[in-house]
Amino acid sequence: MKHKALHVLAWACASWFVAQPAQAQEPFIVGVVTHFMNDEAPPLPRLRLAAAAGINSARDAPYWSSAETALGQWRVVPGWRTWLSGGVDLNMTPMAILCFSTWFHNNIKPSEPQVKPGYLQYVDYATRQLGAGVGFYEIWNEWDLGNDPKDPALSADYAALVRDTAPIVRRNSPQSTILAGSITSHGMRGGFAERLIDDGVLNWVDGLSLHPYVHCANGENATPEGWIKWMRSYSQKLTNKVGREVPLYLTEMSWPSHQGNCGNTPVTQAAYLGRAYFLARTLPAIKGMWWYDLIDDGVDKSNQEHHFGLLEYGTLKPKPAYGVMQAVAPVVRDFRYDAQASRQGAEVYMLYFDKGPERVLAAWTTGYTRTESLISPTPQSGAVRYVDTAAPNKGQQTGPDWSCNAGKCTVPLSLNGFVKIISLGSDG
Structure with missing residues (x-):
């Protein structure tokens, strides 16, 4: 697939990375x-x-x-x-x-x-x-x-x-x-x-x-x-x-x-x-x-x-779909969707889910493969960790290191038509 140039995705407010209070709900x-x-x-x-x-x-x-x-x-x-x-x-x-x-x-x-x-x-x-x-x-x-x-x-x-x-x-x-x-x-x-x-x-x-x-x-x-x-x-x-x-x-x-x-x-x-x-x-x-x-x-x-x-x-x-089901089911089933933080654009989808202190981002693009620069207002350290549903058998993978400056942490990540399930760790 073709790659577009680096695209920076900035979030306007820190609350997008902060989980809302958990509410009791039946598993999906x-x-x-x-x-x-x-x-x-x-x-x-x-x-x-x-x-x-x-x-x-x-x-x-x-x-x-x-x-x-x-x-x-x-x-x-x-x-x-x-x-x-x-x-x-x-x-x-x-x-x-x-x-x-x-x-x-x-x-x-x-x-x-x-x-x-x-x-x-x-x-x-x-x-x-x-x-x-x-x-x-x-x-x-x-x-x-x-x-x-x-x-x-x-x-x-x-x-x-x-x-x-x-x-x-x-x-x-x-x-x-x-x-x-x-x-x-x-x-x-x-x-x-x-x-x-x-x-x-x-x-x-x-x-x-x-x-x-x-x-x-x-x-x-x-x-x-x-x-x-x-x-x-x-x-x-x-x-x-x-x-x-x-x-x-x-x-x-x-x-x-x-x-x-x-x-x-x-x-x-x-x-x-x-x-x-x-x-x-x-x-x-x-x-x-x-x-x-x-x-x-x-x-x-x-x-x-x-x-x-x-x-x-x-x-x-x-079939390939079986491995994807294994990767997505635990999040889809047991995590709470954070509608306030999530964004669904014309081509890029960023959906946030929480389970207690765990927070993940499900991200993909419907267009060309492209690199998105994730910006976190909360501290992140080390390499970004994610599961790529294009290769779910690899389990959790590591990507580039988070780069933090003046209270902001960023990391570039390539997205395509397969969901990447990105770990954001504790909600702070």
């Missing part, structure tokens, strides 16, 4: 989608790989078709409980999607009167069998997919399903957070959430779930920076409608690494992962983001659906 959810809850193969080795990446929630589906293999014949798939207990033991909060019809209902959605009673029986059975370990339940998956999200009947049918389903989940699993929507990008743009709100969905659930993919958008809109602008606008639209902040859970989000239309290289996928997770923390309405998904679903290089994962299909070899 750094989640991942898995596709093996219904498998016969032991899930624990794959769940361990997720936990090793710093992930604190796994999302999967105890399928209705797996629970009721024939009309009135119910069973618990052994994988359900081993997946659930494995996740809990690894400190990953499980999310279960209550979804998908059965062959004897011709795979019809439970909006039809001949199907809904069976679906509600499934919900009751599954939530009783899974017990207290499930942290999140999501009602159905992408109801709007393949339909016209502007159709009032579509949202009304789904709202009615949520109205009938949520009380069953609440009764059987009172500790769980209940989510509705799993609204696709198409549905988000088509007003699906707004119609669900009009139909009263927020009276029955704890938040909305979204699948805000942008990898097929044009230009900047397909980048993490364009994506977060859209998310801010969307969140504000919902806030204005409801009169309060609507909790948003991004239960699927990612960029694929296939060859062809809407594709990216594995390296770009990795860079986008780091930037997207840090940017998600800048929007308070977003409570968590589940990367779709843990493992690639195939090996066809031109098949988009085969290449969303952090690990390669079959071999489970880590």
Whole structure:
């Protein structure tokens, strides 16, 4: 990449480097989608790989078709409980999607009167069998997919399903957070959430779930920076409608690494992962983001659906995105975002995070590689220390020495499209 000349970034006031008083908050959810809850193969080795990446929630589906293999014949798939207990033991909060019809209902959605009673029986059975370990339940998956999200009947049918389903989940699993929507990008743009709100969905659930993919958008809109602008606008639209902040859970989000239309290289996928997770923390309405998904679903290089994962299909070899997840997850998950200190420019992003006395700066550029001169009004000594997510396996690296004069410390640091996580030590 081309380098621009040294660019000096000065901060106008010392308070930008001083952490604000810590406030109690729930850890941000750094989640991942898995596709093996219904498998016969032991899930624990794959769940361990997720936990090793710093992930604190796994999302999967105890399928209705797996629970009721024939009309009135119910069973618990052994994988359900081993997946659930494995996740809990690894400190990953499980999310279960209550979804998908059965062959004897011709795979019809439970909006039809001949199907809904069976679906509600499934919900009751599954939530009783899974017990207290499930942290999140999501009602159905992408109801709007393949339909016209502007159709009032579509949202009304789904709202009615949520109205009938949520009380069953609440009764059987009172500790769980209940989510509705799993609204696709198409549905988000088509007003699906707004119609669900009009139909009263927020009276029955704890938040909305979204699948805000942008990898097929044009230009900047397909980048993490364009994506977060859209998310801010969307969140504000919902806030204005409801009169309060609507909790948003991004239960699927990612960029694929296939060859062809809407594709990216594995390296770009990795860079986008780091930037997207840090940017998600800048929007308070977003409570968590589940990367779709843990493992690639195939090996066809031109098949988009085969290449969303952090690990390669079959071999489970880590892709570049897996190493980036390991590097960013601890900060994204456990640190507090300092909005007052942070700056998001046209090309340079400087986001500050605190955890007790620890303070870090997540920095990158969306344009050319460039050198930024960091200026600190608080004392710094020795070499600047940072983790470069372009090479996370190297761990913490050292760069040039801080140079201090007349109470000001500066250090030049090269930035590019991969996040650098820079240690600023104690907040003083």
